[in-house]
Amino acid sequence: xxxxxxxxxxxxxxxxxxxxxxxxxxxxxxxxxxxxxxxxxxxxxxxxxxxxxxxxxxxxxxxxxxxx
Amino acid sequence: xxxxxxxxxxxxxxxxxxxxxxxxxxxxxxxxxxxxxxxxxxxxxxxxxxxxxxxxxxxxxxxxxxxxxxxxxxxxxxxxxxxxxxxxxxxxxxxxxxxxxxxxxxxxxxxxxxxxxxxxxxxxxxxxxxxxxxxxxxxxxxxxxxxxxxxxxxxxxxxxxxxxxxxxxxxxxxxxxxxxxxxxxxxxxxxxxxxxx
Numbered sequence: 001x002x003x004x005x006x007x008x009x010x011x012x013x014x015x016x017x018x019x020x021x022x023x024x025x026x027x028x029x030x031x032x033x034x035x036x037x038x039x040x041x042x043x044x045x046x047x048x049x050x051x052x053x054x055x056x057x058x059x060x061x062x063x064x065x066x067x068x
Numbered sequence: 069x070x071x072x073x074x075x076x077x078x079x080x081x082x083x084x085x086x087x088x089x090x091x092x093x094x095x096x097x098x099x100x101x102x103x104x105x106x107x108x109x110x111x112x113x114x115x116x117x118x119x120x121x122x123x124x125x126x127x128x129x130x131x132x133x134x135x136x137x138x139x140x141x142x143x144x145x146x147x148x149x150x151x152x153x154x155x156x157x158x159x160x161x162x163x164x165x166x167x168x169x170x171x172x173x174x175x176x177x178x179x180x181x182x183x184x185x186x187x188x189x190x191x192x193x194x195x196x197x198x199x200x201x202x203x204x205x206x207x208x209x210x211x212x213x214x215x216x217x218x219x220x221x222x223x224x225x226x227x228x229x230x231x232x233x234x235x236x237x238x239x240x241x242x243x244x245x246x247x248x249x250x251x252x253x254x255x256x257x258x259x260x261x262x263x264x265x
Contacts, residue, residue: 013150015150015155015241015242015243015247015248015251016117016120016121016247016251016254017117017120017121017127017238017241017242017244017247018117018120018121018122019127019131019238019241021121022071022121022131025071027071031116031117031121033115033116033254033257033258034110034111034115034116034117034118034250034251034253034254034255034257034258035251035254035255035258052142053135053236053237053238054236055145055150055235055236055237055238055239055240055241055242056145056150056242057144057145057147057150057236058150
């Protein structure tokens, strides 16, 4: 079953430090070419650890759209 | 879920060793050039921020003290601290200060200035640091660079520790000049490679 929430990093504000990548228990985050954090929406369980650690506070937890 | 630890997860110890060595012999300050060059090599050659992401001892030190040891309030930092204008302004300021270290080193090398056996914290507070250097060990300019560079490294770590206490543990990373510079290089590289394809 998919989680109700998932994390999304704001590309423009991300500093690509990798703090979220280290924190993610699902290894669902990678730093795309040193530019920004990319979160695998499917892997993400919406635990919010990345959002809690992000020094730029650029990760938001969003509600998944309910599949019909 | 505990993640498997790698050897590079312990590089925060290197940060402590580096600053400790500077209390005994200032010439060890030159080792800090590793932290200066390696991130640039990662960005220029590899096109990634591998240093920030895995090998930065300073970032790890803040994560250990602020995170594991809970010496951080963990509050969100003000948005301007990670804004583009502040990050680039801080980078320019840091590069100017580094340029000043090079200039002071050149003045000593050329004989226009004498060696000052002191470090400067926050670019203003002069602290005598003479016990870490015996005159004549190396040419004076090598020692002058050591005092200047150690001052820069110590000052930036102290700033990092202050923001770690008030905000999230790795707040320093959001405006670290090396991080800004390497991300800038990666973005340019990425744009160039996208333009080519």
